[in-house]
Amino acid sequence: MSENTESPQLLCLRNFRVVLCQTSHPGNIGSAARAMKTMGLQHLYLVNPQHFPDAHATALATGAADLLDNAIVTSTLAEALTGCAFAIGMSARKRGLSHELVNVRTAAAKAIEIASSQPVALVFGTEMSGLSNAELDHCQLLAMIQANPEYSSLNLAAAVQIMCYELRMTALAAQHIADDNLNLNTSPEYATIDSLEAYYAHLEATLLHIGYLNPNAPKKLMERLRRIYARSRLEKEEVNLLRGILTLTVSPRKHNKY
Amino acid sequence: MSENTESPQLLCLRNFRVVLCQTSHPGNIGSAARAMKTMGLQHLYLVNPQHFPDAHATALATGAADLLDNAIVTSTLAEALTGCAFAIGMSARKRGLSHELVNVRTAAAKAIEIASSQPVALVFGTEMSGLSNAELDHCQLLAMIQANPEYSSLNLAAAVQIMCYELRMTALAAQHIADDNLNLNTSPEYATIDSLEAYYAHLEATLLHIGYLNPNAPKKLMERLRRIYARSRLEKEEVNLLRGILTLTVSPRKHNKY
Numbered sequence: 001m002s003e004n005t006e007s008p009q010l011l012c013l014r015n016f017r018v019v020l021c022q023t024s025h026p027g028n029i030g031s032a033a034r035a036m037k038t039m040g041l042q043h044l045y046l047v048n049p050q051h052f053p054d055a056h057a058t059a060l061a062t063g064a065a066d067l068l069d070n071a072i073v074t075s076t077l078a079e080a081l082t083g084c085a086f087a088i089g090m091s092a093r094k095r096g097l098s099h100e101l102v103n104v105r106t107a108a109a110k111a112i113e114i115a116s117s118q119p120v121a122l123v124f125g126t127e128m129s130g131l132s133n134a135e136l137d138h139c140q141l142l143a144m145i146q147a148n149p150e151y152s153s154l155n156l157a158a159a160v161q162i163m164c165y166e167l168r169m170t171a172l173a174a175q176h177i178a179d180d181n182l183n184l185n186t187s188p189e190y191a192t193i194d195s196l197e198a199y200y201a202h203l204e205a206t207l208l209h210i211g212y213l214n215p216n217a218p219k220k221l222m223e224r225l226r227r228i229y230a231r232s233r234l235e236k237e238e239v240n241l242l243r244g245i246l247t248l249t250v251s252p253r254k255h256n257k258y
Numbered sequence: 259m260s261e262n263t264e265s266p267q268l269l270c271l272r273n274f275r276v277v278l279c280q281t282s283h284p285g286n287i288g289s290a291a292r293a294m295k296t297m298g299l300q301h302l303y304l305v306n307p308q309h310f311p312d313a314h315a316t317a318l319a320t321g322a323a324d325l326l327d328n329a330i331v332t333s334t335l336a337e338a339l340t341g342c343a344f345a346i347g348m349s350a351r352k353r354g355l356s357h358e359l360v361n362v363r364t365a366a367a368k369a370i371e372i373a374s375s376q377p378v379a380l381v382f383g384t385e386m387s388g389l390s391n392a393e394l395d396h397c398q399l400l401a402m403i404q405a406n407p408e409y410s411s412l413n414l415a416a417a418v419q420i421m422c423y424e425l426r427m428t429a430l431a432a433q434h435i436a437d438d439n440l441n442l443n444t445s446p447e448y449a450t451i452d453s454l455e456a457y458y459a460h461l462e463a464t465l466l467h468i469g470y471l472n473p474n475a476p477k478k479l480m481e482r483l484r485r486i487y488a489r490s491r492l493e494k495e496e497v498n499l500l501r502g503i504l505t506l507t508v509s510p511r512k513h514n515k516y
Contacts, residue, residue, distance in 0.1 A: 031413065031416075034411070034412075034413060034416075035412075035413075035416055037406060037409045038405045038406055038409055038410060038411060038412050038416075039405065039406060040406040062411065063409055063411055064409065105427065145423070146426060146427065146430060147296045147297065147426075148295060148296055148297060148298040148426075151295045151296055151321055151322065152296060153292070153296060153320065153321055154292075154293075154296050154419075155289065155292060155293075155415075157413075157416070158289075158292075158293055158296075158415070158416065158419045161412075161416045161419055161420060162419060162420060162423050165403070165420050165423075168404060168405075168406075169363065169404065172404060207503065207506075209510070210503075210506040210507055210510040210511070211506055211510050211511030212502060212503055212506045212511075221499070224496065224499060225499070228487075228490050228492065228496055228500075229486075229490065230490075231489065231490035231491065232486050232487065232489040232490035233489065234486065238482065238486055241479070241482060241483070242486075244470060245465065245468075245470055248468040248469055248470045249468055249507045252467070252468040252469050253468070253469025253470075
């Protein structure tokens with residue numbers, strides 16, 4: 001049987017969005033679009049691109065110019081992640097954080113599983129410095145391409161190409177083993193990024209209320225708490241459960257109704 | 259142990275040569291050199307390049323300009339393959355030939371094995387039409403990147419990037435360090451099982467106190483909360499942080515000391 005993008009396992013590639021943050025060179029946006037389309041991905045999000053739309057981007061996209069036409073430009077990363085159940089931050093280096101860091105092949109396996117039912121984002125930082133810590137805080141997983149430590153400077157579009165290639169390879173492999181794996185249809189409904197943000201806001205307000213959080217320096221504590229929950233990939237119902245605790249933390253039930 | 263290009267398994271990457279045939283755009287030669295170096299390959303051969311050396315090639319090579327300086331220009335493919343024990347032709351499409359056709363991952367496995375002792379060539383055709391049949395006749399194996407059949411037009415440097423990436427991943431796996439978990443050498447101090455149990459007990463008592471937990475049926479809620487934290491593999495300091503929140507949940511700071 002010939003490979004067919006319409007087969008159910010490859011359709012999950014349509015559930016990915018590539019999010020490029022503050023891209024400096026429009027040519028890289030075009031090349032990234034081309035890289036995506038060769039691997040069957042189609043949704044491009046641009047957070048504050050320096051120049052877009054741009055003729056150079058269109059020229060380098062060649063046959064993938066439709067992805068540029070349909071690209072969604074946002075002013076914040078949070079906006080670009082709305083509706084996503086999982087966000088993978090791409091990093092060229094180890095970071096001094098306790099984010100879970102895996103290679104792109106492992107990341108692809110996790111991502112494909114979730115993308116069978118919910119949108120997943122691949123988040124790329126600027127050409128010069130990659131993702132900021134604030135941007136990484138929106139991601140649940142950090143993925144790294146295992147490059148030459150003496151020269152690890154991959155071009156942005158080259159990094160997009162490798163990540164999308166790994167996704168396609170993983171989806172193709174899943175296509176061959178789907179019949180064997182009866183667990184696929186029991187994958188939980190993960191919380192969306194925006195509902196996670198709402199939870200973190202609720203958590204922060206609660207910690208201020210009980211006097212645990214220093215309002216003059218809230219940043220670090222919240223970052224550490226975000227990392228704990230990012231690692232556990234919260235399901236939708238679990239977020240409801242945790243928010244229920246916060247609600248009663250502020251207003252305990254005076255008369256226990258049980 | 260940190261990754262080291264000098265380890266014996268990665269040294270085999272030095273036994274590869276990337277052979278670009280009749281390349282039209284010098285920028286692609288520069289981008290290909292960059293792609294090679296990020297993955298630890300260094301030997302570039304150019305068969306009848308249309309423009310070389312060229313300032314555009316040098317600009318796109320960035321920190322890999324040394325590969326261009328050392329590139330060997332030949333007038334025939336046979337010359338570029340002199341001394342090689344194996345040559346893999348890269349093809350974007352199936353060819354009406356009796357060449358063995360495999361995907362690049364499979365090709366990488368065969369190539370790495372041979373490259374441990376002898377030079378291996380990766381042969382790329384022109385941007386427009388790929389390798390000619392005459393050029394393919396010099397190759398022992400045909401390798402294909404499994405692209406979107408509706409748009410399989412990878413940029414030349416992108417194809418070089420993927421093939422070199424697969425070689426590096428294969429070499430790393432042979433080295434037994436392509437571990438899923440790149441955090442190994444910075445592994446944090448995880449909480450002990452007993453400190454986790456103490457945290458769960460503290461959490462349960464707190465949830466009873468605020469009236470969230472039904473004392474007649476506490477089991478299920480606690481199980482669900484345990485699962486959230488089990489998945490995030492809590493560190494020792496994170497447990498302290500979470501217990502600090504519980505302490506203040508029961509006894510908020512009346513006079514905020516900040």
